[in-house]
Amino acid sequence: MTEDAVQVPKADVISKVTQVLVNNTIKNPLRGIFIALFALLLYISLSRVIGGQYTIQQIIQQFVFGLSQGSVYALIALGYTLVYGILLMINFAHSEVYMMGAYGGFFAIYPMTEAAGSTFLKDHTLLALVIVFICAMMSSLVTAVLLERIAYRPLRNAPRLVPLITAIGASITLQELANRLFGASTRRFPDVSYYILPQSFETCRTLPRQTQPVCTPGLDIIGGLYDVNFLGLSLKIRPFSFIAFFIAVVLMFSLWRFIRNTKTGKSMRAVAEDKTTAQLMGINVDRVIVITFALGAMLAGAGAVLAGFFPGNNLFTPYMGFLPGIKAFTAAVLGGIGNVPGAMFGGLFLGIVEAVGPGLLGLDNQLQDVIAFGLLVSILIFRPTGIFGEVVADKKV
Numbered sequence: 001m002t003e004d005a006v007q008v009p010k011a012d013v014i015s016k017v018t019q020v021l022v023n024n025t026i027k028n029p030l031r032g033i034f035i036a037l038f039a040l041l042l043y044i045s046l047s048r049v050i051g052g053q054y055t056i057q058q059i060i061q062q063f064v065f066g067l068s069q070g071s072v073y074a075l076i077a078l079g080y081t082l083v084y085g086i087l088l089m090i091n092f093a094h095s096e097v098y099m100m101g102a103y104g105g106f107f108a109i110y111p112m113t114e115a116a117g118s119t120f121l122k123d124h125t126l127l128a129l130v131i132v133f134i135c136a137m138m139s140s141l142v143t144a145v146l147l148e149r150i151a152y153r154p155l156r157n158a159p160r161l162v163p164l165i166t167a168i169g170a171s172i173t174l175q176e177l178a179n180r181l182f183g184a185s186t187r188r189f190p191d192v193s194y195y196i197l198p199q200s201f202e203t204c205r206t207l208p209r210q211t212q213p214v215c216t217p218g219l220d221i222i223g224g225l226y227d228v229n230f231l232g233l234s235l236k237i238r239p240f241s242f243i244a245f246f247i248a249v250v251l252m253f254s255l256w257r258f259i260r261n262t263k264t265g266k267s268m269r270a271v272a273e274d275k276t277t278a279q280l281m282g283i284n285v286d287r288v289i290v291i292t293f294a295l296g297a298m299l300a301g302a303g304a305v306l307a308g309f310f311p312g313n314n315l316f317t318p319y320m321g322f323l324p325g326i327k328a329f330t331a332a333v334l335g336g337i338g339n340v341p342g343a344m345f346g347g348l349f350l351g352i353v354e355a356v357g358p359g360l361l362g363l364d365n366q367l368q369d370v371i372a373f374g375l376l377v378s379i380l381i382f383r384p385t386g387i388f389g390e391v392v393a394d395k396k397v
Contacts, residue, residue, distance in 0.1 A: 034378055045360045054359050057233045062355040068241035068310065070351020071248030074344045075303035076328030077335070078255060079144075079296025081343040084332075085272045086292045088160060089152070092167040094300065095325020096174035097144045101301030102316045103178065104139025105308060106187055108132045113190045125194045133305055140301030143174070144293040153286070178318035186315050189308035193223045222309055244306045251302055252344045255295060259340065268292060272338075323369075327354075330376045336386030345388065350375070 048054040076098055083091045109132045112121035121128045151170045155163045195218025219226075221239040228237045259265035270278040271288045279285050307313045307324070331350045335342025350372055357371040358364060379386065 031381060034381055038378075041361060044362065048360060048362055053362070057235060058359055059356060060230070060233065061235050061237070062359060063352055064235075064237060064241050066352035066355025067348065068238075068244040068306075068351070069355060070331075070348035071245045072303045072307045072324070072347075073328050073331045073351050074252060074347025075248055075299045075306070076324060077332040077343040077347045078252065078340065079300050080329050080332040081335075081338055081340060082292050082296045085338040085340075086268065086289055087152075087163070089163045090167065090329070091152075091293075091296075092164075092325070092329075093147055093151070093170040093174060094144075094296065095321035095328075096171050096178070097140045097147070097297045097321075098300040098304050098324060098328075099178060099316070099318065099321035100143040100174070101136040101140035101297075101304035102308060102320065103182055103187075104301065105132045105136035105305040106189060106316070108135035109190060109192075115190065121190070121192065125192065129192070129194075133302060136305045137298040137301035140297040140304070141294050144297030145290055147174075148290055148293045153289075175318050175321075182318060184318065186317050189314040189316075191223055192309060193220045195220055240309060244309075247302070247306065251299060255299065256340055258295075264288070264291060327372060330372060333376060334379050334386055336388040339386065339388045342386055342388030346386070349387075 045054075049056075049059075076094070079094045079097065080091060083089060083094070109121065109128065110116055112118050112128050112131075114122065147170055151166050152163055155166055193216075195216060197219050198217035219239065221243055223240070225236055225238050228235045259268060267278070267283045267288050268291070270281070270283055271285055275285050278288075308316070327350060328347065331346035332343045333346070334350060335344070335346030353375055354368045354372050358368050361371075363371075
């Protein structure tokens with residue numbers, strides 16, 4: 001009897017394993033191909049780490065950078081997921097809302113710089129940055145509200161394909177409008193420094209056309225890059241990576257609490273569930289939709305400013321929004337479109353995979369886009385609703 005009790009679970013395990021293998025190979029060959037590909041990539045990654053070709057030091061350093069980059073993706077992705085949750089529409093013009101936020105931030109910060117004959121940014125850095133964030137978020141907000149009022153509201157009851165095509169057209173229109181208004185030339189966010197703890201730290205830099213470093217008391221938490229010894233590992237860490245992550249987490253948590261605990265947030269959830277019933281209950285559906293667009297836009301504007309302070313990301317043009325927008329949409333799908341926590345997780349996860357993946361696999365950094373979109377395809381094959389699942393009301397299914 002004891003042997004039977006032991007044998008039954010083993011048979012069940014073998015049966016389940018066999019069923020999984022059959023479902024992922026014979027019944028679904030594409031899954032089998034991707035499982036084999038994952039196994040190959042895992043073998044390459046482990047062999048590079050064990051062989052010392054990609055060290056723990058490099059992994060940690062890239063992880064920190066990916067965390068900050070993912071924070072920007074997450075902030076943009078929330079705009080996609082909020083609009084989809086309310087309207088069941090992918091707002092492809094959201095990438096241009098992000099772009100307008102970058103221009104709003106630039107035109108706010110440039111008059112404060114020494115290049116414009118002002119020392120306000122240098123003398124009142126924290127206040128200047130608050131003003132920049134507000135201007136960028138307001139620029140994105142105005143763009144999104146006008147976009148909803150002019151392009152989307154007249155099509156509220158149209159077939160779902162019509163607003164989708166309109167969103168693509170609105171995206172191109174905003175790109176060309178920005179090109180006409182601001183010019184096609186590449187602009188650059190100015191370098192910003194903000195020093196703290198002057199008694200404990202000193203920051204030294206070698207300026208252009210100088211041979212001797214210039215030292216300033218304090219830790220530069222925005223523009224500084226420091227050699228850090230962590231558990232015996234020599235790392236180059238930029239404090240702003242953690243600042244960006246912290247700001248993004250605070251904004252995302254604030255949005256989550258707003259949706260869960262406020263009267264407007266409850267109205268948003270009611271409209272997402274059933275617009276007709278919500279309207280019969282006295283909820284102003286148009287107002288809720290405008291607020292949804294505004295919230296997503298402000299987060300995108302904040303993300304544009306955070307991205308502008310990273311080296312390599314501080315250059316922008318009227319067409320700068322396309323790639324971050326596609327990456328953020330990918331992040332939203334990864335986490336589960338319409339799912340706010342899913343968009344947060346998807347953005348952070350995508351940023352980390354993009355940063356760590358190329359080095360781990362021995363690929364060029366220019367192939368990080370291949371890794372990102374390959375990850376998207378994989379998630380869609382194995383879990384089409386995303387990691388956290390798509391949040392869709394029963395009536396919409």
